[in-house]
Amino acid sequence: MLLEEDGREGRIRGKVRFESCHRAEIDRMDKVRVRFAPSPTGYLHIGGARTALFNWLYARHTGGEFILRIEDTDDARNSQEAIDVILDGLRWLGLDWDEGPMSGDPDAPGKGDKGPYFQSRRKEIYLQKVEELKSKGMAYDRDGAVYFRMKKEATIIDDMVVGKVRRELTDREAADPDFVIIRSDGKPVFHLVNVIDDLLMGITHVIRGEDHLTNTAKHIALFEAFGAQAPRYAHIPLILNADGSKMSKRDEGASLMTYPQMGYLPQAVINQLVLLGWTPKGNREILPVEEIIKEFDLPQIHRANARFDMNKLKHINYEYMRKLSMEEFVEKGRKMLESRGVLNEKSDPVFVQKALETCKDKVKTFAELPDYAGFYFTDVLKYDTELIKAEFTSEASNLLKELCRRYSEVEDFVAANLESILKTYAKELGIKVGPLVHPLRLAVTASKSGPSLYHLMEVLGKQIVLNRINSFINNQLD
RNA sequence: GACCCUAUGGUCUAGCGGUUAGGACACCACCCUUUCACGGUGAUAACCCGGGUUCGAGUCCCGGUAGGGUCGCCA
Numbered sequence: 001m002l003l004e005e006d007g008r009e010g011r012i013r014g015k016v017r018f019e020s021c022h023r024a025e026i027d028r029m030d031k032v033r034v035r036f037a038p039s040p041t042g043y044l045h046i047g048g049a050r051t052a053l054f055n056w057l058y059a060r061h062t063g064g065e066f067i068l069r070i071e072d073t074d075d076a077r078n079s080q081e082a083i084d085v086i087l088d089g090l091r092w093l094g095l096d097w098d099e100g101p102m103s104g105d106p107d108a109p110g111k112g113d114k115g116p117y118f119q120s121r122r123k124e125i126y127l128q129k130v131e132e133l134k135s136k137g138m139a140y141d142r143d144g145a146v147y148f149r150m151k152k153e154a155t156i157i158d159d160m161v162v163g164k165v166r167r168e169l170t171d172r173e174a175a176d177p178d179f180v181i182i183r184s185d186g187k188p189v190f191h192l193v194n195v196i197d198d199l200l201m202g203i204t205h206v207i208r209g210e211d212h213l214t215n216t217a218k219h220i221a222l223f224e225a226f227g228a229q230a231p232r233y234a235h236i237p238l239i240l241n242a243d244g245s246k247m248s249k250r251d252e253g254a255s256l257m258t259y260p261q262m263g264y265l266p267q268a269v270i271n272q273l274v275l276l277g278w279t280p281k282g283n284r285e286i287l288p289v290e291e292i293i294k295e296f297d298l299p300q301i302h303r304a305n306a307r308f309d310m311n312k313l314k315h316i317n318y319e320y321m322r323k324l325s326m327e328e329f330v331e332k333g334r335k336m337l338e339s340r341g342v343l344n345e346k347s348d349p350v351f352v353q354k355a356l357e358t359c360k361d362k363v364k365t366f367a368e369l370p371d372y373a374g375f376y377f378t379d380v381l382k383y384d385t386e387l388i389k390a391e392f393t394s395e396a397s398n399l400l401k402e403l404c405r406r407y408s409e410v411e412d413f414v415a416a417n418l419e420s421i422l423k424t425y426a427k428e429l430g431i432k433v434g435p436l437v438h439p440l441r442l443a444v445t446a447s448k449s450g451p452s453l454y455h456l457m458e459v460l461g462k463q464i465v466l467n468r469i470n471s472f473i474n475n476q477l478d
Numbered sequence: 479g480a481c482c483c484u485a486u487g488g489u490c491u492a493g494c495g496g497u498u499a500g501g502a503c504a505c506c507a508c509c510c511u512u513u514c515a516c517g518g519u520g521a522u523a524a525c526c527c528g529g530g531u532u533c534g535a536g537u538c539c540c541g542g543u544a545g546g547g548u549c550g551c552c553a
Contacts, residue, residue, distance in 0.1 A: 037553095038553095039552090039553050041553085071553065073552095073553075143551085144551085145551055157482095162482090162483065162484095165482070165483080166482090167481070167482060167548095168480085168481055168482085169480085169481075170479095170480045170481045170482095170548080170549050171479070171480040171481080171549085172480070172481095172549055173480090173481085173549075174480085179550090179551095180550080180551050181551095182551085183551040184551060185551075187551085189550085189551070189552085189553085190552070190553045191553095194553085209547090210482095210483065210484095210546085210547065211546090211547055211548070212547090212548085213482065213483065213547070213548075214481070214482050214483090214547070214548040214549075215548065215549090235483085237483085237484080237546090238546070238547075240545090240546075242489075244545065244546085245546095246546075246547090272490095275490065275491085275502095276490070279490090279491060279492075283492075283500080283501050283502085284501095285490090285491095285501085285502055285503090286502095302490095302491085303483075303484060303485095304483085304484045304485065304545095304546090305483090305484070305545080305546055305547090306489090306490065306491090307489060307490080308489095308490095309489050309490060309503065309504085311489080311503055311504055312489075312490065312502080312503045312504080313503095314503090315502085315503055315504090316503090318515090318516095322516085361515075361516070362514070362515060362516090363514095363515085364515085372514090419512075422512080423512090433512060434512085434513095436512090437512045437513070438512090438513075440512090441512080441513060445513095447513085447514095448513065448514085449513050449514040449515085450513065450514070451513090451514085452512070452513085452514095453512050453513065454512070
């Protein structure tokens, strides 16, 4: 009734959204049940992960239930491995589900009493429901397939994010609105199984990507054909590449699993994903997930697609890395170094810890560690000739020699001593510390940036530091 | 082609009829500093276009344009 006859619904959109919000409040008198229903394609798309996140957030916000359902109808490309990718991804993000599979085995018992939670194990249910449709005259056979008898008129979709949408028929639908629900090979199609499962699993809110918005007309018709009321819909905008194109499987960062591999923290990824579609009140951006749960709601979700900004993610990740305790940082850093083959069995745990401690709050992701701290764990430094040309002059060689001599006399090889010796020497020469510090760092780490120079030398130890300086000077004389 | 959604700096956004259009990331400069980073200060940078409504429009309406989505016996 809010929609005026002449199609001027745009004029009253503001009002419609308000009404939608209001209705959402009323709907909460029933327990919210939402679901994430991915297809096991072998990877978890970052957009899919955010869809899962929004569903999970809404369930936690409302005290409802979050259900995981595997849409493995296309069994040709399904495997337990592909399902594990999904389960592992959700677990890494910390999105726990109240119902659904607990492992990648479709025949293993899941959690919840509305199963099976694998569509591949629900075929009888679908066929039975199709018979129901046929008996009602809502479905019929044609060309070996089963078609659904779709009404030939526009559909009103009352979406909690987009607002009230009047979806007209496309030209194709105007010619023939009916669509296939069972293929001629006997397999049920997505629209059918999706609706039946949502119906039987008591889903109250469908939160999914906007790419499903126009398909929703089909789904609503199906629900009505079953004599049921359709759930509330909330279509969320898509995540695009940095250049605005659609993010597909091959694109950088499209797969969720690249984020743990690249050394990102799950809290950071969660925070970044939620910001791409929702904004907390009060000009805040970095906020713990508990806080997000408290504030999150559907009507405030953005309407427009967003581009994925890797720089922003790095920044957010850095903020979370700074909050890590030294123990947590060292532990995660150690794992990264191990997985990249920087460490081996003979790496001294105490040395590794001391080395990593000098890197805390210095890198934005754990994946930077192998480069950043690599000099600690190698016997042969690789010097960049361009860097040497830029940083190392002939006079630097003499300065380093003298510095090396003074360091060789140090008994207590600790940062404070190394610092005061260097500064004293610089003062004697009447120069700033730069001309000493830069060549020294280059000689000892083969890099122009890194952890605190004095602390890193302390960790490295007198013998290694002196050796590196000497061999560096000798090499440059060639 | 038909249908649907969207449109504020490079990116993510705040804004809900009257603002010097706010913040974050990125970028640049300077300060701090043993490098990098952090921190601090500052700079550059935006309401897609055209009509309307209104005393007044980023904000409401219409139309373009652009981007995205859907139109499968894919999901």
